[in-house]
Amino acid sequence: MKYNKTSFLPALLLILAAFAVAAIQTQDEAALEAKARDIHTRVLSVDTHCDTPGRMTRPGWDVGERHEPGLRESGQIDLPRMKEGCLDALFFGCFTGQGPLTEAGYANSKARAIAQIDAVEAMTAKYPGLVGKATTPADAARLKKEGKLSAFIGVENGYPIGDDLSMVEALAKRGVRYITLCHSSDNQICDSSTDRRAPEDMGLSEFGKKVVAECNRLGIMVDVSHMSDKSFADVIKASKAPVIASHSCCRELCDNPRNLNDGMIKALAANGGVLQMCFLSGYLVPPQANPERDAARKALEEKYGTFETMDPAKRNEAMAAFRELSRKYPDTQAKVKDIVDHIDHIVKLVGIDYVGIGTDFDGGGGVEDCNDVSRMYRVTMELLRRGYTEPQIQKIWGGNIMRVLQKVIDIAG
Numbered sequence: 526m527k528y529n530k531t532s533f534l535p536a537l538l539l540i541l542a543a544f545a546v547a548a549i550q551t552q553d554e555a556a557l558e559a560k561a562r563d564i565h566t567r568v569l570s571v572d573t574h575c576d577t578p579g580r581m582t583r584p585g586w587d588v589g590e591r592h593e594p595g596l597r598e599s600g601q602i603d604l605p606r607m608k609e610g611c612l613d614a615l616f617f618g619c620f621t622g623q624g625p626l627t628e629a630g631y632a633n634s635k636a637r638a639i640a641q642i643d644a645v646e647a648m649t650a651k652y653p654g655l656v657g658k659a660t661t662p663a664d665a666a667r668l669k670k671e672g673k674l675s676a677f678i679g680v681e682n683g684y685p686i687g688d689d690l691s692m693v694e695a696l697a698k699r700g701v702r703y704i705t706l707c708h709s710s711d712n713q714i715c716d717s718s719t720d721r722r723a724p725e726d727m728g729l730s731e732f733g734k735k736v737v738a739e740c741n742r743l744g745i746m747v748d749v750s751h752m753s754d755k756s757f758a759d760v761i762k763a764s765k766a767p768v769i770a771s772h773s774c775c776r777e778l779c780d781n782p783r784n785l786n787d788g789m790i791k792a793l794a795a796n797g798g799v800l801q802m803c804f805l806s807g808y809l810v811p812p813q814a815n816p817e818r819d820a821a822r823k824a825l826e827e828k829y830g831t832f833e834t835m836d837p838a839k840r841n842e843a844m845a846a847f848r849e850l851s852r853k854y855p856d857t858q859a860k861v862k863d864i865v866d867h868i869d870h871i872v873k874l875v876g877i878d879y880v881g882i883g884t885d886f887d888g889g890g891g892v893e894d895c896n897d898v899s900r901m902y903r904v905t906m907e908l909l910r911r912g913y914t915e916p917q918i919q920k921i922w923g924g925n926i927m928r929v930l931q932k933v934i935d936i937a938g
């Protein structure tokens with residue numbers, strides 16, 4: 526084509542304009558990040574759920590050392606990266622998977638839960654200049670003032686309580702401040718939202734009611750994440766104190782049984798509790814229809830059974846096959862903006878006082894632009910972009926959950 530002076534100049538100007546816009550955007554982003562980080566110097570930030578203690582019991586892995594983000598062996602949380610991401614306080618979730626409801630099964634899971642609590646205490650003993658054990662909102666406030674991180678303890682799955690109610694008090698004495706009553710299968714306390722073996726939902730058991738009463742007496746928050754809809758309703762009725770969902774989202778935006786529907790969110794707000802946003806893509810954005818993936822999954826389920834009925838001898842082989850399936854057909858990846866869509870939904874539905882953050886890092890959590898704790902301030906950037914004020918951000922990041930914890934402690938007396 527012949528050189529044409531009149532068409533070249535506008536094109537050049539357009540390119541220059543695009544560069545200018547990109548430069549302003551980068552500048553805006555940097556200013557927004559600086560504003561978010563400044564807010565975090567004043568506001569206590571709390572994440573109510575991770576599964577990092579499982580990793581902390583592994584020989585050779587040190588939570589006090591920085592691990593490069595993005596590598597599988599790094600995990601998603603360590604103390605230096607908490608500092609980088611502006612996260613002040615974390616509930617270390619001591620998790621046990623569901624096994625048989627037998628004496629041996631209970632003893633096994635109890636030993637594993639205790640080993641993880643020991644690992645959290647070993648961390649605070651090894652790094653006293655960096656992190657302290659916290660059991661009250663006052664502890665977290667004091668530690669923040671001292672420039673230190675707070676380690677709260679939660680127990681994910683009430684399975685290790687077995688049929689021994691005194692175990693709840695034993696956990697309270699170790700500083701445990703919440704118990705997630707079940708995990709992905711029904712247990713001795715209540716039915717789970719994801720157990721597909723028995724279609725009927727039995728809700729909270731008689732023993733479960735005693736566990737809730739014991740938590741109320743001892744100042745332990747009852748965590749309704751993972752439980753079935755009837756279990757949730759039964760717990761709301763049984764509990765004298767507000768309850769939490771330590772890592773769940775809104776079913777209205779993403780129809781997943783692990784999320785709470787609007788009626789449940791209203792009941793939780795009326796109870797004075799709080800719903801903590803989980804960073805798990807499958808709970809944040811609806812999966813895209815994919816018949817090929819669904820057929821492949823069905824074939825695997827026919828071969829191995831579902832997770833609840835899986836042959837233990839073949840479990841590792843089955844897990845590898847399901848992992849390969851996820852690699853071949855990855856879920857739609859959520860972003861920070863999707864998390865804040867869920868926050869917006871709750872704020873519109875019941876107000877600013879009933880929502881918080883519970884990532885589930887090291888337990889399946891992580892979104893595209895916030896896939897480890899070092900990027901947590903990005904949630905604050907998105908809240909600022911949408912016009913949330915500092916007092917509102919303070920409630921979302923920690924004010925709400927600390928209000929609930931204080932109330933639970935006060936009711937225990």
Ligand SMILES: [Zn+2]
Binds near residue numbers: 772888
């Ligand atoms: Zn969980």
